[in-house]
Amino acid sequence: MRIPLIAGNWKMNMNHESGKDLVKKISDKVGGSDPEVVVCCPFPMLLEIGKCLSDSAIMLGAQNMHWENSGAFTGEISADMLLELGVKYVIIGHSERRQIFSETNHMINLKVKKALEKQIVPILCIGELLNEREGKQTERVLTDQLENSLANINTQEATKIVIAYEPVWAIGTGKTATPEQAADTIGFIRGWLKEKYGESSSEKIRILYGGSVKPDNISEIMKSPDVDGALVGGASLIDEDFINIVHFKHSN
Numbered sequence: 001m002r003i004p005l006i007a008g009n010w011k012m013n014m015n016h017e018s019g020k021d022l023v024k025k026i027s028d029k030v031g032g033s034d035p036e037v038v039v040c041c042p043f044p045m046l047l048e049i050g051k052c053l054s055d056s057a058i059m060l061g062a063q064n065m066h067w068e069n070s071g072a073f074t075g076e077i078s079a080d081m082l083l084e085l086g087v088k089y090v091i092i093g094h095s096e097r098r099q100i101f102s103e104t105n106h107m108i109n110l111k112v113k114k115a116l117e118k119q120i121v122p123i124l125c126i127g128e129l130l131n132e133r134e135g136k137q138t139e140r141v142l143t144d145q146l147e148n149s150l151a152n153i154n155t156q157e158a159t160k161i162v163i164a165y166e167p168v169w170a171i172g173t174g175k176t177a178t179p180e181q182a183a184d185t186i187g188f189i190r191g192w193l194k195e196k197y198g199e200s201s202s203e204k205i206r207i208l209y210g211g212s213v214k215p216d217n218i219s220e221i222m223k224s225p226d227v228d229g230a231l232v233g234g235a236s237l238i239d240e241d242f243i244n245i246v247h248f249k250h251s252n
């Protein structure tokens, strides 16, 4: 039985005051039978936001990390640095990192491996561009991202990874994949995982949907049994919206 997960990705938004105010508002309202909840805030806020979350059910996440333990990597952050701040989850290979910062599947693979070694849960992002979907290339693109980002990751390690399927054309655009598109594509990812890691292990891997998730579409998206939660950008910055996403109603 996979535990649903709702992860908020603040991206490069908020400051100490607005961030603390936001987590105070949401942490009171999360717990009990809710899904697991993670807040991935910018690096400079991890310490303070982590303190605010210390008595809550919400876990702390980061948005990136480097694959080496230390060294001459100006501007980078190591897994050990994240651990010192209480980070439990880290987003890896977000499409903004792939597109704007030229991260490759090989770099992403190194980061996933390092996160696993350090027992930080990697949220590995994959997804196709609009022209790739229109050109019916979605499955080829996802296969390539999965094969290369998960290279040399064994079955036991794979069960600890969270995969976030984020069609790039749906990120921050207000254009959500239809529940059928999300379900079909996540079903395809589950099938790929089954081929690679076997049925029982692939059933343990959580797969999230990301891309313009809002309170009014989360229930439909969560209808598919293969969808285990959401990676939420814009709506994670608004307390009421994020809480309503966490408290989504099963519409089956």
Ligand SMILES: O=C[C@H](O)COP(=O)(O)O
Pocket: 009, 094, 166, 170, 171, 172, 173, 174, 210, 211, 212, 213, 231, 232, 233, 234, 235
């Ligand atoms: O990490 C989150 C995704 O990029 C989705 O962002 P969004 O909900 O603003 O579309």
